[in-house]
Amino acid sequence: MSTEATLSYSKIVEKYAHFFDRPEIRLRFLTNTLKQHSLNSEKLDRLLGRFGFIKRTPLYGRFQDVWFYNLMFQELKQLLPSATKERHQLLRLNKAPFSARLLFRCYQIRYVLLVACVLLMMSAPFGIYAMVMRSSHRVNDYLAQRYGSHKMMSDNASGQSSTPLNGGNYLPDYKAEKVWLVERKDNYERYSNGGRVLTDYETANHARGYYVLPRGKGSAADAHVHREPVGIVYHTSESDLLPFISDNNQSIEAHTRGLLEYVKRNRSYNYVIDRFGQMYRIVRDEEAANHAGNSVWADARGIYVGLNESFLGVCFETRSDAGSLNEQLTEAQIISGRLLTQILRSRYNIDDANCVTHGLVSVNPTNMLICYHHDWVRNFPFEAFGLSDKYKVAPASVSEFGFTYDEEIVTQIGGEVWPGVKLAEEEFKRRAAEAAIKPEEMRRQMRELYRQQMNLASRIRSTTETEVSRRDARSKSIEQQAGSIEEQAGNGGREFAPERPGMRSCQVCDFSIVSNS
Amino acid sequence: MEEKNQTKVEKNEAAGTKAGALGLDIGTSRIVSADGPKSQDTRTELNAFVAVPASDMAENVLKQRNMVYERNCKSIYVYGNDSDFFASFLNTEARRPMQFGLLNPQEEMGQHILQQIIKRMVPQTRKNEMLCFSVPGKGQNANGNLVYHEAVLKNLFQSMGYQAKGINEGQAVVFSELQEENFTGIGISFGGGMCNVSISFMSMPMITFSVPKGGDYIDHNVASVLNETGTRVRLFKEEKLDLSRQPKDDLGRALHIYYEDMLQALIERLRSELKTSGQLPKIDRPMPVVLAGGTSKPSGFLQKFDSLLRAGGDFPVEISDVRMAKDPLTTTAHGCYIAAMSETR
Numbered sequence: 001m002s003t004e005a006t007l008s009y010s011k012i013v014e015k016y017a018h019f020f021d022r023p024e025i026r027l028r029f030l031t032n033t034l035k036q037h038s039l040n041s042e043k044l045d046r047l048l049g050r051f052g053f054i055k056r057t058p059l060y061g062r063f064q065d066v067w068f069y070n071l072m073f074q075e076l077k078q079l080l081p082s083a084t085k086e087r088h089q090l091l092r093l094n095k096a097p098f099s100a101r102l103l104f105r106c107y108q109i110r111y112v113l114l115v116a117c118v119l120l121m122m123s124a125p126f127g128i129y130a131m132v133m134r135s136s137h138r139v140n141d142y143l144a145q146r147y148g149s150h151k152m153m154s155d156n157a158s159g160q161s162s163t164p165l166n167g168g169n170y171l172p173d174y175k176a177e178k179v180w181l182v183e184r185k186d187n188y189e190r191y192s193n194g195g196r197v198l199t200d201y202e203t204a205n206h207a208r209g210y211y212v213l214p215r216g217k218g219s220a221a222d223a224h225v226h227r228e229p230v231g232i233v234y235h236t237s238e239s240d241l242l243p244f245i246s247d248n249n250q251s252i253e254a255h256t257r258g259l260l261e262y263v264k265r266n267r268s269y270n271y272v273i274d275r276f277g278q279m280y281r282i283v284r285d286e287e288a289a290n291h292a293g294n295s296v297w298a299d300a301r302g303i304y305v306g307l308n309e310s311f312l313g314v315c316f317e318t319r320s321d322a323g324s325l326n327e328q329l330t331e332a333q334i335i336s337g338r339l340l341t342q343i344l345r346s347r348y349n350i351d352d353a354n355c356v357t358h359g360l361v362s363v364n365p366t367n368m369l370i371c372y373h374h375d376w377v378r379n380f381p382f383e384a385f386g387l388s389d390k391y392k393v394a395p396a397s398v399s400e401f402g403f404t405y406d407e408e409i410v411t412q413i414g415g416e417v418w419p420g421v422k423l424a425e426e427e428f429k430r431r432a433a434e435a436a437i438k439p440e441e442m443r444r445q446m447r448e449l450y451r452q453q454m455n456l457a458s459r460i461r462s463t464t465e466t467e468v469s470r471r472d473a474r475s476k477s478i479e480q481q482a483g484s485i486e487e488q489a490g491n492g493g494r495e496f497a498p499e500r501p502g503m504r505s506c507q508v509c510d511f512s513i514v515s516n517s
Numbered sequence: 518m519e520e521k522n523q524t525k526v527e528k529n530e531a532a533g534t535k536a537g538a539l540g541l542d543i544g545t546s547r548i549v550s551a552d553g554p555k556s557q558d559t560r561t562e563l564n565a566f567v568a569v570p571a572s573d574m575a576e577n578v579l580k581q582r583n584m585v586y587e588r589n590c591k592s593i594y595v596y597g598n599d600s601d602f603f604a605s606f607l608n609t610e611a612r613r614p615m616q617f618g619l620l621n622p623q624e625e626m627g628q629h630i631l632q633q634i635i636k637r638m639v640p641q642t643r644k645n646e647m648l649c650f651s652v653p654g655k656g657q658n659a660n661g662n663l664v665y666h667e668a669v670l671k672n673l674f675q676s677m678g679y680q681a682k683g684i685n686e687g688q689a690v691v692f693s694e695l696q697e698e699n700f701t702g703i704g705i706s707f708g709g710g711m712c713n714v715s716i717s718f719m720s721m722p723m724i725t726f727s728v729p730k731g732g733d734y735i736d737h738n739v740a741s742v743l744n745e746t747g748t749r750v751r752l753f754k755e756e757k758l759d760l761s762r763q764p765k766d767d768l769g770r771a772l773h774i775y776y777e778d779m780l781q782a783l784i785e786r787l788r789s790e791l792k793t794s795g796q797l798p799k800i801d802r803p804m805p806v807v808l809a810g811g812t813s814k815p816s817g818f819l820q821k822f823d824s825l826l827r828a829g830g831d832f833p834v835e836i837s838d839v840r841m842a843k844d845p846l847t848t849t850a851h852g853c854y855i856a857a858m859s860e861t862r
Contacts, residue, residue: 007798007799007800007801010718010719010798013719014699014701014719017699018699022554023554023692023693023696023855024854024855024856024858024859024861025859026696026699026700027692027696027700027720027855027856027859028858028859028860030699030700030719030720031720031721031859034719034720034721
């Protein structure tokens with residue numbers, strides 16, 4: 001061992017020698033430690049005689065240091081009084097440097113420290129994960145603020161308190177991420193969150209138009225006609241499903257094509273997500289699809305009756321089995337569903353409160369019962385979509401209009417209604433008590449109000465549908481003219497018909513084509 | 518004719534010595550034992566004897582005076598502390614079982630008397646207790662004798678039931694006085710027969726040596742040049758000598774000269790050992806020097822040493838301070854006791 005190393009170790013030992021006030025103990029400590037260290041070093045030198053290169057590595061020096069400290073601490077432990085109190089008193093009284101006392105203390109509790117380190121190392125990934133998540137949320141917030149969407153979101157979310165009646169379990173951190181259109185091609189659109197919406201089956205329907213009924217007032221809606229979508233209703237296609245295995249690829253795709261043709265023909269939804277997770281736009285967002293029929297939902301702004309007009313319809317190619325708790329979506333559908341939700345929420349500033357399933361909003365006005373349709377009346381993976389659990393939210397159909405349910409419905413939906421219904425019933429009773437009328441009387445009044453609202457909605461719809469039929473007629477004549485031109489050109493019509501780029505781009509362009517023709 | 522020694526011990530043998538670890542300073546003029554950390558835990562016996570021809574009358578006188586003696590067919594030997602008084606009584610010089618720190622080969626009974634003195638101070642034990650005794654450092658023409666000296670004493674202590682270990686005298690001074698410096702510094706014992714030096718680093722003796730000049734050298738030479746008795750010189754030295762003041766008479770002047778000579782010799786040797794030895798590690802702080810031993814007792818000794826040490830220009834190592842031991846006579850024994858305790862498990 002070199003003279004410098006000896007000197008350096010001696011200095012270390014010297015610090016710790018101050019732990020002892022009695023000269024013989026101090027002498028024993030110094031002598032034993034240095035002698036033992038010298039012996040150990042010699043032994044190590046002998047062992048590594050043939051492997052001189054090990055000695056040249058920096059690790060060797062570190063190893064020697066650790067070995068030395070261990071040796072010294074063992075000697076200290078042996079020579080210090082065994083009684084803890086006496087030992088602490090001795091350490092306090094003597095002039096040992098603080099660093100030496102601290103290091104020795106660490107040595108004494110080394111096993112505790114080891115366990116703590118292991119726990120720390122085990123929990124570090126979680127901590128890092130949590131920090132990354134928190135940071136990403138902050139970045140999101142910042143970007144949302146920067147690009148202006150956050151303000152509009154907060155108008156919806158906090159400014160008017162979108163909390164439903166029972167303050168349903170919203171995800172407090174979740175806000176719609178800012179998603180934007182990256183690329184638009186002939187048959188698809190690509191978004192910044194990786195979502196890719198296929199537009200092969202895109203079609204038109206009548207423009208949206210709806211009233212918002214003020215909540216809890218029992219009065220008619222204001223006269224303002226709203227045009228923008230405010231929510232999303234998730235559906236199941238209830239189409240035939242083949243086993244989801246690779247052997248069935250072609251058959252599954254064939255089934256999907258059939259479904260898409262059907263949906264397009266009937267303008268059933270705004271979007272369809274097939275079993276491979278591909279997103280198809282059917283009815284354009286600005287236009288209503290025939291997806292929700294008789295349906296009711298409410299947010300902080302008011303009550304929406306007939307959600308075709310006010311909500312976007314997103315359909316998953318799957319079947320709902322209301323009585324089963326089994327997963328009903330493929331992994332790809334869940335991922336795509338989340339991406340599409342992000343796209344739509346970002347684009348239209350849709351509040352989390354207005355992302356619901358068809359089963360929760362569907363009503364039958366004939367018998368005033370809820371759950372006319374059962375799709376996603378349970379098992380919808382709200383969490384996976386970054387949404388709060390709407391099964392805990394009181395449905396406005398029950399709380400506002402007094403819709404009820406019967407035994408048959410309960411049996412159909414798996415033996416019990418979702419928790420939000422119970423809350424809504426209580427809310428309705430409370431409102432009746434406040435108004436000092438019987439619940440039945442109030443129910444009768446509210447039915448009347450619902451019918452008025454329906455009539456209003458149908459009036460708007462008939463207006464817009466007339467416009468559509470006129471437009472369809474014009475489009476048909478354009479197509480016929482185009483067909484005759486193609487025939488004349490003898491190219492089989494592949495370049496012009498039936499695809500109409502103008503229709504896909506936007507409504508304004510579409511109308512301009514019509515007017516030019 | 519076979520000589521049969523009869524030891525007459527009228528005083529309690531090894532009285533007051535506690536069982537346990539023991540430190541022993543076996544000096545040329547005195548033997549000091551220490552069995553505890555305090556100065557009252559020490560006992561001192563003169564390492565000297567006086568021989569008179571054996572006679573019943575002389576023996577009766579010794580018995581009456583309660584003296585420690587030993588008789589064989591030829592002589593009666595009075596030894597230990599009583600030897601000083603008995604020498605004065607007979608107006609003669611006490612003889613020494615040791616010379617220049619080692620067993621005196623010129624004294625036929627020296628080894629035996631030394632054993633008797635030691636036995637008076639050290640109790641028998643069966644517990645294999647640790648005993649550390651002082652041995653001088655290597656010096657001129659003393660190396661072979663040193664081995665013999667140490668081996669004889671070791672055998673004696675082992676026969677008394679001890680686990681014995683020799684400790685350099687200078688190192689014992691370090692153990693006793695330099696605890697706060699973690700036993701790093703220079704310890705010098707100025708004994709009767711010689712001066713012992715140890716340069717210690719963290720309790721490890723790096724350089725040890727002895728100079729064959731001590732109290733006896735001074736006494737002998739002063740007595741010789743002034744035609745005085747050694748006892749008178751010694752008494753003057755112990756009672757009146759002040760090295761910090763100018764001497765007023767010849768005796769004082771002569772003592773100054775020989776003290777200076779002894780110190781010069783020691784300091785020169787110290788310089789030379791420090792310069793030539795490659796064993797001393799690079800010490801990054803000044804070292805203290807501690808002086809001990811009976812010869813360092815006179816007033817002004819410390820200042821004298823300090824001035825001579827610093828007079829010769831740059832010293833090979835930086836010196837922080839020069840100090841006297843708390844109790845110069847018992848320092849070595851106390852250092853041996855500390856060493857013995859440190860070896861005791």
